[in-house]
Structure formats: C-alpha cells, structure tokens
Amino acid sequence: MDISGLVDGYYSYNANRPSDAANGQVNDLYNFNDKTDQFNLSELRLTLNHDPDPVGAHVDLFYGRTNTLINGSSNNQGDYIEQAFLSLKPPKAKGFEMDFGKFVTSAGAEVIESKDNWNYSRSILFAWAIPYYHFGLRTSMPVSKTDTIGVQVMNGWNNVTTNNGGVTIGLTNALVKPKYTWNTNYYTGPSNASTQKGYRNLIDTTLLLTPNAKFNAYLNYDYGQNRNHFDTGEGIDTSLNHWQGVAVAAHGQVTGTSALTGRFEFFHDNNGFSTGTAQELKEFTGTYEYKWAEGLLTRAEYRRDWSDQPYFHKGDTNMVDAQTTVTVGFVAFFGPKR
DSSP, rough: EEEEEEEEEEEEEEEOOOOOOOOSSTTTTTSSBBBOHHHEEEEEHHHHHESSSSEEEEEEEEHHHHHHHHHHOOOOGGGGEEEEEEEEOOOSSSTTTEEEEEOOOSSSOOSSSSSGGSSSSOHHHHHHHHHHTTEEEEEEEESSSSSSEEEEESSSSSOOHHHHHHEEEEEEEEEEEESSEEEOOOEEEESSSSSSSSSSEEEEEEEEEEESEEEEEEEEEEEEEEEOEEEEEEEEEEEEEEEEEEEEEEEEESSSSEEEEEEEEEEEEEETTTTTTTHHHHHHHHEEEEEEEEEEEEEEEEEEEEEOOOEETTTEEEEEEEEEEEEEEEEEESSSSO
16 A cells, blocks of 8 residues: 655634634635634545556545544544545556546536645635535546546435435546646435435536646536425425535746746625525636745735625624635645655
8 A cells, every 4th residue: 555644734814804703713704724813624535546457446534623523523533534435447447447436526726625726725615515525436438548527326415325315426527638637527316405406406517728848727617406395384496506616726836946826716605505595706816836846835825705695794693795715725645745
C-alpha cells in the first residue's frame, strides 16, 4: 500500500464577527474552513492506496472540521472514513475499471483536499450545489485516446444507506485535450425519504483551460432540481425546487514558489432548497499561495460574499446582506505522489 497524508490548519477573520450564540461562530456559506476568529484544524488525513493490478483498494481516513461537516458528528466509526472502495481493472478489458464502496462525487470543479484546489476556501457551488460523496458502484471506460465515459449506480447523495428503495444513476464523461479538459456529469434518482416518487437531478460541467504551464482557468456550471413528495397534512406537496450557478476562476504561476488565483461566482437558489433561503448570491475570492518546500504551502485569502437577502450573521443578532473574510491556511502533506 502507498501511504500518504496531510495536515491542514487555518486562521480565519470575519469582519461581521458572528458570535457563537448567533451561528456557532462560523463563516456563513463556508465548509471545512468555516470556524472564524480562531485557529482551527480543517483536516488531518491518512490515505492508503493500492492501484488495481488487477485488484486494488483505496481508503481515506480523516479528522477535523472536514469530516464533521461531511459525515456528521455522531462519533460512529464511519464518520472518519471519507472513501473506502475496492477496484477491479481486468488486464484485457482495454482500460475498463470498476470501483465498489464509498467514493467522492465526480461532480464539481474542486475537491475536498485544499492542496489540490487553487483557492483555499471552497466555492459556493462545491458547498451547496453538488453532493460530497456516494456509496455504490462506479465504472470508467476509455472510448478513444482522449475521451472516457462512466456509469455509476449509487444509494443517492451523501449517504451510505437509504430508505426509499431506489438508486441514483450517474453518467460521466471526460474529454482530455492538450489545451483543455471538459468534464460533464449527470445524476438522477429518487432522493425523498421513504418513497421513490420525486427525483433529484443534477447537471454539472467544467471546462478547464490549460494554454500553458503558467496560466490556467476554468468555467464551472451546475443546475439542480428536486421534486418534493411528502404529506403536508392537507395534501401531497409535489413542488419543484431548483438551483443553478456558475463559477469562473483563473490561476497564474507568478514564480516557481508563488501563485495568484481569482474566483467569481453567481448562485441562484430559487426556492431556498440548498441554502435555506431563496436568494441570489455572489462571491469573489482572491488567493495568494507560497510553497515553502515540497509538501509545505501557505495560502492567504480575501473573500467577499453578498446576497440580495439579509443572510449573513453579524454579532449576536443582526443579519446583513454581505460578509468579508480574511483567511490564512497552512497545509503540509507527504506521500509518494505529492
């Protein structure tokens, strides 16, 4: 087994100074680095991996705010497992691979590990538009030298077990060219409790531009909808909730050790299904990265979120329509593929 890991900690300042009584003293809309006006551990991770030859296995164990926000805080053993799956890659199957177990979603322009993103904080789309993980079966198959397709059959969004008796189907496509990569994902399946009526659908697509080694950019679009089906006491609610958003980011390598990234987003939560409030959100993030050595980096970040509704906590009781934060993150990582 290849062994790797990381330690990710940060300090965040919020100009609104939300109190513990207000919202738990967190940056609204954030995940993983959400605790504000204090030092905090975002993630401690240990990864065990064996590439399929033809059988492989992968396990990610993690601890900190990341595992609390992804899996909950019930103190069950499973709370500390981000991924755990077996892999099969038959030698004569022309690149076909199959995984079974718990694995992170294929959707989104970002990932859970901060070191593999351009910005330190995750986007609104990553936190509110798409799932974190699934449990089930996923496959991938190259259909040309540049195109790979996949089919996934899972228990739904962000759950290991489900009580509705249905499955979620995922269809994936990755087109990789020398100057760009285009990923498209579609998920559909029943996601309401105790019934197979009412489907949740997600279309996710990301265009990554890689014109040269010093400048990269991406465009990420998400559209999701969820059809209700529950008894209100006066009838069955079958209303349709939907949300959509777009994110644009650009990353420039200034020197061999430093880089700059800018990100802008627009997110429309039409019915409040994702964030709890029907609103239009915008967000801008500027990030400076400095690599001290191989496996050690620091990111300093300014972020501004604003809404057309008074969504953000300020002090003990006030609600305002904007939030400004400054965060410094420290990430150390090791392993054969760092």
